[in-house]
């Protein structure tokens with residue numbers, strides 16, 4: 001069977017900088033999380049998968065098609081939904097009119113089924129009651145969900161979502177997780193986020209990018225297991241820990257190979273595992 005997305009040594013360069021450097025990935029249906037620090041190359045990678053940006057080198061195929069060829073690119077675009085990091089909304093449009101406009105661009109010609117689909121995706125992101133509201137009058141989180149609604153049009157086989165949960169309140173994030181988990185049963189959902197708890201709640205697979213390169217690609221559980229036996233709660237910060245921070249209880253969470261004095265070993269989270277991975281490649285991070 002053809003993989004939904006296949007990248008073979010894909011790179012994208014801006015001037016002398018490789019924003020994405022020799023990335024190889026085979027992505028099948030399911031929800032895949034993309035983590036990485038600011039500037040890691042997540043948006044650049046997602047833009048290439050969404051056919052919004054051409055690779056500078058390497059081979060990329062989506063649904064077995066080549067986005068470098070105009071006809072095949074059009075076919076890919078018919079079958080994918082994309083939420084960019086920043087959506088240029090026509091702010092005078094109503095929420096309904098905006099999604100309807102995107103639906104027209106996506107070749108939904110018959111008004112009856114198109115309007116029904118617009119209503120469906122607005123409901124899916126809990127904006128069913130706000131279809132008549134102007135985009136400029138929506139809150140930031142509501143606008144983010146409106147951007148998501150247009151990506152869901154036509155239940156695409158590939159959803160590329162750049163920070164879909166940014167600015168969403170906890171209830172909306174939880175609701176969105178349900179929508180995406182449901183979609184991931186049949187479609188490939190690739191999402192970038194800075195929220196490790198979204199990845200832990202939603203994804204089986206996580207790809208960690210840093211400096212344009214893959215630092216980890218595998219199961220979320222396996223990444224968390226790497227941090228087992230290395231997360232310690234103590235009354236003091238451990239000077240030898242690559243990562244250490246003061247928690248809300250006043251105790252320090254130390255990510256370290258060896259037990260700091262008087263420390264208590266605790267279960268690792270995905271955030272701990274991610275920070276440990278980062279700590280191994282980056283300068284020591286200390287937050288207090």
Ligand SMILES: Nc1ncnc2c1ncn2[C@@H]1O[C@H](COP(=O)(O)OP(=O)(O)OP(=O)(O)O)[C@@H](O)[C@H]1O
Nearest residue numbers: 014017018019036037038039040041042043044045
């Ligand atoms: N249009 C551009 N022109 C020049 N450099 C760019 C451009 N877009 C991105 N870059 C550079 O490419 C690198 C990767 O940027 P990218 O936006 O892909 O990272 P990111 O992981 O999405 O970051 P963030 O988490 O901050 O959104 C950065 O060094 C960035 O400065």
